[in-house]
Amino acid sequence: MNISRCRFIIGLITLLFANQVLAQVSTDAQRRYRSAVESVKIGDYVRAKTDLNAIIQRGGVLAPYAHYYYALACLRERKLDQARLMLKQLQNRFPDWPKKDEAHYLLGVVNMENGQYEDALTALQQIGDPGLRPAINSLEETFVGRITNLNQLKQLNREFPQNRSVGLALINLIQRTSSDKDDLELSDRLTNRFGVPVTASARSNTPPVQPATTPAASPATRPNNRSGRAKGYYNVAIMFPFRISEFDSGKRLRSNQYVYDLYDGIRMAKDKLQEEGITVNLFAYDVDNDAAKTQELLNGSAFSQTDLIIGPLYVEPNKIATAYANQNNILLLNPIATSNELILNQPMAFLAQPSLTRQAQQMAAHAMRLGPNRRVAIYFGASRKDSLLAVAYQAELKRLNAQVVDFQRLKATAQATADAMRLTPAARPATASAAQSATTVSPITLGHVFLASISDDDGPRLLDALARRRVSGPLMATASAFDYYRNSTSTFTRRDLYLLYPDYIDNQREFVLSFEEQYLAKRNTIPSVFTAQGYDMMLFFGRQLAKNGVPFRSRATLRSDTDDYLLSGFDYTQSNENQIVPIVKYDSGRFTKIN
Incomplete structure (x- = not known):
């Protein structure tokens, strides 16, 4: 399997520590540490590891954090053995580190990537923080779900009999590949215990990049079971050029930062929708400018239950995805494009932005x-x-x-x-x-x-x-x-x-201020306009899916009717492009919207 295409998307886990900890180190040490972390973020791993190694050798309160980011840099470089050794060293030297659960999680990721499933599940079992449970479930479902060796899955089930991800993966593989009586009986016992596997696998705020490896019917012949009625959950495919495989120290990597900001906003909206009783399952796919791989991905069986596609951002992959969306009654949202050619005679395609x-x-x-x-x-x-x-x-x-x-x-x-x-x-x-x-x-x-x-x-x-x-x-x-x-x-x-000013945000609105404070507390940075765009469009279309069904039953209600959007809202009552175009004027020391 091509791991570079199937790699789990791992965001930087922001390791915040109390002011009293910072107070224990010199300003120079703080500066060097922050510089090293920033180097990891932008992909300059050689420089990052040099600075982090100096902190590790010096010891002190910053040393365990330096271990963690050193391992993360190695993971991004695909130097999995080095990452594993550094995390083991971290656990041995700092067994009482307050962030040890994040270290266990990262070790689980490294071992999963390395195909060491037993070690990965053992590491993940040691995590006590319930807040990491959704990420753990998604990680386990993603990698364990890739196992095609029935005996290997059975062995994992024997070693980890309480692990639901392993049990569901084994049920699914037996039902797809085995007719042996003993296997079917095992499947029945596991089903009684864990339930029936769903088509989709990931259920977290940090979904996997899915491979397109399973042959399936072509889009034109796939059964269409969409009735236009609301249902209990909605599957959203995010087809962005994440370019995970390009995280290399020799390349400039953050030219696509806007992609990660959009995605971050989408994840924030998912949480808001869940509070409103609307369940959205996010599935992220690393889709660059490759038409053949896009077609392969769409032909995969996992895509058949998709309700909304966001992207792709490149022309040829977008054409293929739009044709697929039209043939299968799936909504497709273009998040940043401003060309109305993308929606011309394309009934299922929408523009999040107003066209030029x-x-x-x-x-x-x-x-x-x-x-x-x-x-x-x-x-x-x-x-x-x-x-x-x-x-x-x-x-x-x-x-x-x-x-x-x-x-x-x-x-x-x-x-x-x-x-x-x-x-x-x-x-x-x-x-x-x-x-x-x-x-x-x-x-x-x-x-x-x-x-x-x-x-x-x-x-x-x-x-x-x-x-x-x-x-x-x-x-x-x-x-x-x-x-x-x-x-x-x-x-x-x-x-x-x-x-x-299509991207106008009134920073004096109470809701905007609240969102920025919430985002800053979670991410330790100020949200960009792309974060706001991702949040708004997922919030709006998630609500419309719940209210209007799949596909939309009524165009008359396709407008935002609340003021809890960060930008200026949406209106699709007349067209598949957003009709709202903010015009602002400078007045009394600030820009105010006049249209």
Whole structure:
């Protein structure tokens, strides 16, 4: 079996310790330890282990933590024997360490990865913290469920007769592969004791990356048992490019940090849904830009009970998954895409974000309400997304019978941008050269100016260029064209400025503050906007699955009707893309939503 494709997703277990412990070490030791932990997080394992080894050799209160992270670095490098030895050393030297249960769990993971199932189950048996039980169950179900040797499973059952994961795996394997009378009787006894195995295996907040190894019917011929009614639980497949196999010290690994943030938000929403009585089972799959592996995964038998797919993020795998979703009446959610082509004639596919076309329509409609002047200039940044949004905005203005008097990409400086502007006062013909236009003293009045850019340098640059050309009129811009921490207040107040802000979060809302505090306590870091997006979309679609069935019975109710979302909510009553497009304005020292 290809372990690199099937590897269990293990997040960094944040080992928090009391302030009095930190007070016992020097500032230099604290700094070195924190640097080493950060190196583990970003995948610089050589540097991490060098720093951690120095802490281990020095001894003291930080030494057991250094052992743990050293073992974690070895695991990420696939140096399983080294990881195992370091954890054994940790247990021998610090038998009373307060975080020993995390060490037992990590040793269980290492042994599972190494195929040492007896040692793994022995390590996991020593854990006393009930909070780790869901993770233990998921770990055991994932790896024990991969065993295809019937005699090996029987031996594990004899050694661990109370282990439910082993018992269920043995029941499942007997029912699939054996017709022996003694085996069937054993299966019956185990069923009476442990119940009937469910199709899905993982039931935790840190699900496994599932392999696609079991042949199954093609998506077109798989039986469809979906009746459109609500049920007791919902299986969610998360098809993201986790790239677990790339956790290598020689590579830059966190370019896909947003994937882990999205996933973290999804897991937080799962807990919230459970509080509401909605059970969601998460299954994470490491899906990169590989169409063949995506098809293999979808053809696996474990996928047949999926109710919602989130992803994939790449075009070709997404096409395959969308076709599968349509054929099998499974909802598919695109979490960050803004192209409405992904949902065109695709009834089961949804966009969590408003498309660029929808954003342009909403912003243009707002701009046209500001006054009668319909002369508009459109500028855009260097990225493809910038130009696509600018083109969509231009098309919408033409539909609204507005006059686009300038349409071009921004130049490298404010002066170069001002010189290149093809703008003249409305009463003058547009015959002046660029140099003449740049030196004109006549003011130019426009209905508004639109800027599409993902670069936070472009907003202030265009404001400066407009001032140099004495152009008046509101500026409608993407929020990403400004840096709210670096830019001064005058940047947002010297001109009538409206920002297109799909990711707007009102940080003064009580619910947002509460979520951030909760997340900080659990993760020891501030949630990113991707965390918020993952949380909101899982919360909304989880509630809709429970209320609307699979597939959705009614479009009329496909909107968020509570205020406990971190961003601006969802509305799918008119389309399979989110119709809500926040527009904000700076007022009284903060950005407030006006649309």
